[in-house]
Amino acid sequence: MRRDKVSFVPLVPGQIGMYVCGPTTYAPAHVGHAFSAISFDTVRRSLKFLGWDVKYVRNVTDIDDKIIKRAHETNQDPLAMSARFAAEYNRDMARFNVLPPTIEPKVTEHIAEIIQIVERLIANGKAYVVEGDVYYEVSTFPPYGRLSGKHLEDLRAGERIAIDERKRSPPDFALWKSAKPGEPSWDSPWGKGRPGWHIECSAMTVKHLGPTFDLHAGGQDLIFPHHENEIAQSQGADGEGTFARYWMHNGFLNFAGEKMSKSLGNVFNADQIADAVGGEALRFFCVQHRYSSPVEFDVETVEGGVRFRSLEEADRRLSKFYKTLQRIDLLVGQGGDAGEGAVVPGADTLIPRSREALADDFNSPVVIALLGETMKLANQLLDEGKGIDKQVRRRSLARIGRELRLVGEAVGILLAAPQTYLTERRERLVRTNKIEVAAVQGKLAERTAARAAKDFARADAIRVELTAMGVELLDTPAGTDWQVID
Ligand SMILES: [Zn+2]
Structure with missing residues (x-):
């Protein structure tokens, strides 16, 4: 795999097929999800600006281990819960001007396609069945590791902890998981179960974009093993297609040099950010960086909450x-x-x-x-x-x-x-700076009266009083408006 810059020529002139690994919907979207969505939405919008037609496919992982775990912990139905978070995700992303994808495939709507591709992998000698589970046998796919620069030998030796005894080799990964009691499941040739995480993207790309397509994107953390596994699955099943012709990975979001993680407590929900500074400010901050660069994000703890100074x-x-x-x-x-x-x-x-x-x-x-x-x-x-x-x-x-x-x-x-943006921004600043709008309006009325009575000294004094309250007056042809000083 080349990591240098290449000139881009789409498969079909004028048209680009683009696939982005989307969210696993088990919790509200956090700022990292927003960054990834904004980065690739910028790529999509840019391609359109450059004159290409983009078919943009972004999936939703609406069933997986994390969803089942969270649903059980919170006493909810896993599928209803993941559908709710998927709808919330789209609502949140719209606040950052992220366009809805052309197609948004969900795992639970692609079970038949997933089963077909797993069957083909078994028939091709790339996968094996153990008691209702199906695993991909990584050693049958020699190019494994090319995208991430990892070597199969190291992977075999590296995973000594918690080796699943039923796997032939540690790097083998699950394509199909047999159902445990109480879990959502679907019928398959191997019994009731559900797909492993990686296989959905292989099934969805071929269905919506074909065995070979132009651009595949996702977070840097997905290069290994997720994207490596997608390549092994798609090429292992198809034999012919090249799968993705170009890969794009967005940079990590760092907080004071630390990666964002739940254990560090620096995970902020996307809607919390949009409420605090406005969705477009996060978008602006994001596009100030190239999609592939790491981004430093600063958060300051203040009394009663946090401030996002760079936003x-x-x-x-x-x-x-x-x-x-x-x-x-x-x-x-x-x-x-x-x-x-x-x-x-x-x-x-x-x-x-x-x-x-x-x-x-x-x-x-x-x-x-x-x-x-x-x-x-x-x-x-x-x-x-x-x-x-x-x-x-x-x-x-x-x-x-x-x-x-x-x-x-x-x-x-x-x-x-x-006007809409500026009004919403003023409302946010009024909240953040704790300005009393009624008091401001009272002063404004008083000033208008003073000016009408030609008491300009009083009018000027009111302007000074308003400044002290954190408010600046704007005399426009349409009348007097005000803004928050920041
Ligand atoms: Zn994927």
């Missing part, structure tokens, strides 16, 4: 972007027609430069930098515009506004109406 900073930057868009919209109208004709230098270069960056292994951090540069140019035009022809200035801003939205969409940001 707050992302939210601050994003709010500046939205304010600029709002100013452009006020001048030229949302989606204002740029029309043909001259624009100022830099007003029509965001799209080609972003295309170049995204075509270079999805370099989204460069796109964020380009968005920042273009916002700066927009603000200069909005602030001054002196010496520039009125029509050229207007046309340039309309062009910039359109390009900002198109490029934003390519990385999944700037999709909201600026």
